[in-house]
Amino acid sequence: MKRAVRTVTALAATTVMVLGGTPGTALAASHGWWHIAGYTAGNSGFNPNETTITAATVSQVVEKGELQRPLEYGVGVPVVGAGKVFVGDKLKLCVFDEGTFYYPLCSDWTPRVARNGVPQMVLSGDRLISLRNQTGTGLSVLETKGLTQQTGSTSTGEIPGVFTGLAVQGDTVLISAPGQSITTAYRLIGLTPVWQTDVTMARSVNANGTVLLSGTRNGQPVSEIRDIATGAVRWSVTGRAYEALAANDAGTKFYVRWGHSLQILDAATGALTWLASNAYPDDATITPSRVYYTSGDRVTAINGTTGAVYWTQPYQLDVRKPIVVGGVLYITREDGGTYLVDPVTNSRLTTPMDYLGFYPPVITNGRAYVASTLDVTVYAL
Numbered sequence: 419m420k421r422a423v424r425t426v427t428a429l430a431a432t433t434v435m436v437l438g439g440t441p442g443t444a445l446a447a448s449h450g451w452w453h454i455a456g457y458t459a460g461n462s463g464f465n466p467n468e469t470t471i472t473a474a475t476v477s478q479v480v481e482k483g484e485l486q487r488p489l490e491y492g493v494g495v496p497v498v499g500a501g502k503v504f505v506g507d508k509l510k511l512c513v514f515d516e517g518t519f520y521y522p523l524c525s526d527w528t529p530r531v532a533r534n535g536v537p538q539m540v541l542s543g544d545r546l547i548s549l550r551n552q553t554g555t556g557l558s559v560l561e562t563k564g565l566t567q568q569t570g571s572t573s574t575g576e577i578p579g580v581f582t583g584l585a586v587q588g589d590t591v592l593i594s595a596p597g598q599s600i601t602t603a604y605r606l607i608g609l610t611p612v613w614q615t616d617v618t619m620a621r622s623v624n625a626n627g628t629v630l631l632s633g634t635r636n637g638q639p640v641s642e643i644r645d646i647a648t649g650a651v652r653w654s655v656t657g658r659a660y661e662a663l664a665a666n667d668a669g670t671k672f673y674v675r676w677g678h679s680l681q682i683l684d685a686a687t688g689a690l691t692w693l694a695s696n697a698y699p700d701d702a703t704i705t706p707s708r709v710y711y712t713s714g715d716r717v718t719a720i721n722g723t724t725g726a727v728y729w730t731q732p733y734q735l736d737v738r739k740p741i742v743v744g745g746v747l748y749i750t751r752e753d754g755g756t757y758l759v760d761p762v763t764n765s766r767l768t769t770p771m772d773y774l775g776f777y778p779p780v781i782t783n784g785r786a787y788v789a790s791t792l793d794v795t796v797y798a799l
Contacts, residue, residue: 495789
């Protein structure tokens, strides 16, 4: 292995909560769960399980409170599971009760150093995996299985390099550093290295325990699908570097960027289906019948099979990944502010949540979590 975990320490004053097991990581999360910023392990951005905050009711939501104290700054997108809301900022991790907003756990990252950017988090089974970056990467694993008020176990590794991709499968975590052309898999217990390669992933996209990696090898573009747990190569091609933007909830298809195009890559065979030309996609959100992709300040809705364009809408400034929940399309600009539209007609919807979010909202279990840089505002009916 070329890289090794430099230090392993413990987070201070960790309290452990009871969390139920999650669904299969390639499938849609069940009601009440939100595993990563893009909802599912596949980064689909589509939550079909929310039945409370919908197109018919979103105009009626009211502010219920804030997940704020003792958060400090650089608050990221929360993840939700089993009645708990996990929120990280640049200095600490806090866990709030979903209904009362009480925080039974709030603990400094170790070491207590402000990293660049907000932490990426993945809630997987009974573990919360967090990734923070500066000149080195802070990789934290919170064991969440146990009884409230009992001391728990959290391991933190300092890993050389700046990693931006994060995927988890079972007891294996995969992190990627495109700038260094390196991807390394670690066991969650002890953060010991398992396998490593010289191609990378641009973002967290897990399709049934596999990831699509790409880069340059021997002067040639290359793409390959690898098993997260073992590193086994399932498929590869030389001459093209595909970047995965999302996967469908069944984990059978990667939605990939290649040059100006948006394509579907079969996760088992590598067979390609061309969806859109001259798209230049930055991100994509996948529903059973439609794909919503971003390109700079534009969001475009297309047919998920034929690629036929339904509508395109500019937002003047670059937009983040769209989220589709309860028949509402949530579009957040990078300067802050969330727009709500009908995903079919592109007509605007009104709600008290307009123009508040800095990141795409998390909407599950009848609550909407809208993150700014300083806190998370909670809305519900």
